Amino acid sequence: MARLGVPTQRAAERPERPLDVWLKVNTGMNRLGFAPARLRPALERVKKSGAARSITLMTHFGNADAPQGIAEAMRRFQATTRGLRFPRSLANSAGIFGHPESHADIARLGIGLYGATPNEEERPVAGRTAAGKARAVTRAWAPGGDCAAYLA
Numbered sequence: 001m002a003r004l005g006v007p008t009q010r011a012a013e014r015p016e017r018p019l020d021v022w023l024k025v026n027t028g029m030n031r032l033g034f035a036p037a038r039l040r041p042a043l044e045r046v047k048k049s050g051a052a053r054s055i056t057l058m059t060h061f062g063n064a065d066a067p068q069g070i071a072e073a074m075r076r077f078q079a080t081t082r083g084l085r086f087p088r089s090l091a092n093s094a095g096i097f098g099h100p101e102s103h104a105d106i107a108r109l110g111i112g113l114y115g116a117t118p119n120e121e122e123r124p125v126a127g128r129t130a131a132g133k134a135r136a137v138t139r140a141w142a143p144g145g146d147c148a149a150y151l152a
Contacts, residue, residue: 018053021046022089025080027073029062030142036080043084056087056106064094070102093117 023042026033034042039057046052059077061070077090088104093112095102 014049014051019051020054020056021052022056022058025057025059025077026140027059027061027076027080028146029060029073030140030146031060031062032138032140033059036076039080040084054087056089057081057084058089058108061090061092061095061099061102064092064099064102070095070099074102 023039023046024033025039026035043055046055059073061073063073064070074090077088081088087106089106089108090104091099091102091107093108093110093116096107096109096112097117
């Protein structure tokens with residue numbers, strides 16, 4: 001497996017069909033995504049490859065259901081993507097329920113698919129609905145004091 005952002009022979013090959021590419025900006029959650037300074041070079045590389053049918057710019061909110069909310073992540077995303085004319089996907093489940101300003105072009109319902117909401121007061125009482133198993137897809141370093149998950 002290649003490190004994120006490091007090309008491999010396979011990554012350099014053109015796919016059989018054009019791809020729908022989602023470029024994720026790390027706006028503070030520190031779980032996948034390009035650092036803001038690396039988004040535009042990555043975008044140029046995707047555009048030059050000719051492999052993309054469409055490109056969507058996205059982020060993921062680690063604090064949408066916390067008191068600090070999404071203001072800083074929104075500010076970082078807007079600053080990083082200013083002037084870029086591509087569809088945007090910002091809102092996760094907590095963003096959908098609590099931050100209409102984050103809905104953008106495409107919203108991504110995550111845990112909400114299982115009937116859960118990010119608000120304790122609205123959370124239904126339910127048993128286990130799903131289980132997951134996955135392997136790590138990347139390793140990343142976060143600045144001192146930052147988290148690498150929700151409530152970053």
